[in-house]
Amino acid sequence: MENNQFKQACLEKIIADHQSGSAKIAFVALQSLADYSQRSVMTEPATYLKDLNSFALELQQTRPSMAMLTNIIDAWRQEVNKNENKNPQSNLMTLKQVALVKANGLMMQSSQANDRIVQHVCELIADKSVVLTHSISSTIINCFTKLAKKKISAIITESRPGNEGLLVAEMLSKSGIETQYITDAQLGLFMPKADVVLLGADSILADGSVVNKAGTYLTALAAHDVGIPLYICAENFKQSRKTYETIHLEEMDTTEINLPDLPHIEPRNIYFDVTPARLISGWINEHGVQTITGVPST
């Protein structure tokens, strides 16, 4: 495949992926950068770097609601560009190696962060708890896989319109976790049956509010009303400096809504909502459980 075609294919794949969580999408983007860094045909170090940086920016812009995509690629660019600034004489081969090694290093760092989150979650959740989640998150799936040993059961939502809940159901089924599968509209009905809510995040905004799949805000309202603790499980790469006012909430193709053409009726398909920090019991990152006061809860 020609290199421009390769880049285009990578971008389109990420734009079209409406089911994966943001960590998985960030990994796919970083892997695309790593692959592209090796197949580049640029011969001058400066041109090579400029081309890589430009592809990196294009990848970041594919999914503006996902802080992790921005952050992990920023971190990669910083490392790669820093190397060039320190060693302006770097030859192309060194640069290519740095690009690859740094990408792999960041993916490793993120995986380790996720392992630690899973550990913190497993310490928090009591045996035989009923855990409710909405939408899909690779972090939460990893938690469930480990929590299976604690004989927990689950309540999960279908998560219209992408129906990511089906993927979650398939994975919980394999882990042998007894699961109730509900429509998004039944979230309030089933909340009193849950002991705890665990959710991933696409971004954590400056004030701790959480950008995640549409319906997360409703989940949090119901948990708060019923008095069920709700934790956001997200590595530090998902921290964003954006606020409710500056975050862009992506709207996807409205054909997913399956509405026939009707005069005056406009289908809407905004994928993400923002859950205020006041509805969240704690944020679990690689360093432990953070609460609104900043003191890790035990």
Next chain:
Amino acid sequence: MENNQFKQACLEKIIADHQSGSAKIAFVALQSLADYSQRSVMTEPATYLKDLNSFALELQQTRPSMAMLTNIIDAWRQEVNKNENKNPQSNLMTLKQVALVKANGLMMQSSQANDRIVQHVCELIADKSVVLTHSISSTIINCFTKLAKKKISAIITESRPGNEGLLVAEMLSKSGIETQYITDAQLGLFMPKADVVLLGADSILADGSVVNKAGTYLTALAAHDVGIPLYICAENFKQSRKTYETIHLEEMDTTEINLPDLPHIEPRNIYFDVTPARLISGWINEHGVQTITGVPST
């Protein structure tokens, strides 16, 4: 059609109707009773009444979450049986006529109640308001039809799994009302764009809490959190003496959830939830807007 077949067909039609609001279902049931009262082949007044009463009870039991079905048939039975008690010598022809006239009278009474509710709603809603609703209600559809003149616009939900929102969309389209059509999960996202929430009800419980399509509780939580007034539009026939503890919330066929067979994963399809009175700004019945203090608001 043989009479037993006719009764069976009436019962099955009501059980299978997952899209109509409770007022429409109550009308269909009462019409079935009226039709049956005329085609009965019973020759003794006492046997005739016993048979009618038994069919009435069967009809009431089809949809336990719908107070109006219980109440309007109770009212009909009371009128018909009262006539018999007063005039034990009634001949069959008189009884048949009473059964028909009382059914038609109750339907007329309910229609007039709904007309008055629509009037009260039209007085309440300002020109160019953005009105949000969830699920389907014939009362709310009638309100929208009248409100079209006030150049209101609408936000409506698809209302999984029955997708009653599609029927609402078709009707609003015909009324020329500019409408945004969203997934149930987007209810929280779109609440800040609404000026008022109007909802129907399947039952109003003893303490004012409302049984309505699953997702109503989430809608009310979001309206309350954002500070948008929410009104329940329901005639007095929907008042129930039941409480949260005694109401039965119907679960429908889980094939509607479209989940493939997966070990350990159980689809759930409870159709109704209960919204506490504290989340409701007012109840609009034929007598006006009632608030929690019982004083009509202006």
